[in-house]
Amino acid sequence: MIEEAVNDDEQDDELFEHHRIVADPKQSLVRLDKFLMDRLPNVTRTKIQGGIEEGFIRVNDKIVKSNYRVRPADIITVSLPQPPRDTDVKPENIPLNIVYEDAYLMIINKPAGMVVHPAYQNWSGTLVNALAYHFESLPEMPGNTGRPGLVHRIDKDTSGLLVIAKDEDTLTGLAKQFFDHTIERTYNAIVWGIPDPPSGTIDKNVGRSLKDRRVTTVFPNGDMGRHAITHYELLQDLRYVSLVQCKLETGRTHQIRAHMKYLGHPLFNDAMYGGDQILKGTTFSKYKQFVENCFKALPRQALHAKTLGFVHPKTKEWMQFECPLPDDINDVLARWDNYVKYN
Structure with a gap:
């Protein structure tokens, strides 16, 4: 209650940034959900895909889909409604x-x-x-x-x-x-x-x-x-x-x-x-x-x-x-x- x-x-119902990942200048094209699997410990691919769908995960401050292919120098942010600490x-x-x-x-x-x-x-x-x-x-x-x-x-x-x-x-x-x-x-x-x-x-x-x-x-x-x-x-x-x-x-x-x-x-x-x-x-x-x-x-x-x-x-x-x-x-x-x- x-x-x-x-x-x-x-x-205000802000989103608070928890992670900011900058793709390497030589990054090969790879799906966003797969890219994050290797960089977010203890997070399942299902949760990553859900976060992308909900708009909590963005690329260059834009909402994308799970099959978005990460490009060199892309900035990926993970933001959630609660503060990170x-x-x-x-x-x-x-x-x-x-x-x-x-x-x-x-x-x-x-x-x-x-x-x-x-x-x-x-x-x-x-x-x-x-x-x-x-x-x-x-x-x-x-x-x-x-x-x-x-x-x-x-x-x-x-x-x-x-x-x-x-x-x-x-x-x-x-x-x-x-x-x-x-x-x-x-x-x-x-x-x-x-x-x-x-x-x-x-x-x-x-x-x-x-x-x-x-x-x-x-x-x-x-x-x-x-x-x-x-x-x-x-x-x-x-x-x-x-x-x-x-x-x-x-x-x-x-x-x-x-x-x-x-x-x-x-x-x-x-x-x-x-x-x-x-x-x-x-x-x-x-x-x-x-x-x-x-x-x-x-x-x-x-x-x-x-x-x-x-x-x-x-x-x-x-x-x-x-x-x-x-x-x-x-x-x-x-x-x-x-x-x-x-x-």
């Missing part, structure tokens, strides 16, 4: 924006650019490293080992609210609410275009893309992926872009980003989902320069976890939190508002 909750939110979390004195804290839990307003937990290429400087330092000064409590309990996550370039449990009972209680989808979460996002109708519900399965497992895609027929529901509402019409509120009923990986793209409105400057291109507007060079300046002012997907509501596992009281939009999103909204007024 806890595993479901922790992995069940609008977070476990690492003790090192406490780091990193400032935290703590919205609320009591003896059982805390609410954090995570800035964009901060990775939530240590992983491949990000073993330090994460929210968990900061929490570990913070928890060192806390009194010992039953079930508190000095390490925070992540109940859910948001991805590196999404800002906003996260709840952290301080003991096992609180962790379990919060995790059950995530599992039962009784947690209330709303996000604000700048998207390309104006949704029509201005409010609605996207009830479409989402799952890893069959072409690129780093990306979440919508399976409209419901034959693949996991059930996902996003309620959206237009908040501000800015002609070429708009500010929308997305309320999660479920919280799958990249759910909002995938659902809004499916609706025809990718998040502004969301490189993974095509929002870093000019998708609406004119062909004038002045407009293109304006959009490029907005991209520079907001160098990430325009997504912010704005509200969070749940029943406190100990007091049984309803807790509701809200944090304002960060400066980078407010700045770009002001730029667009000014642009549409005078152009």
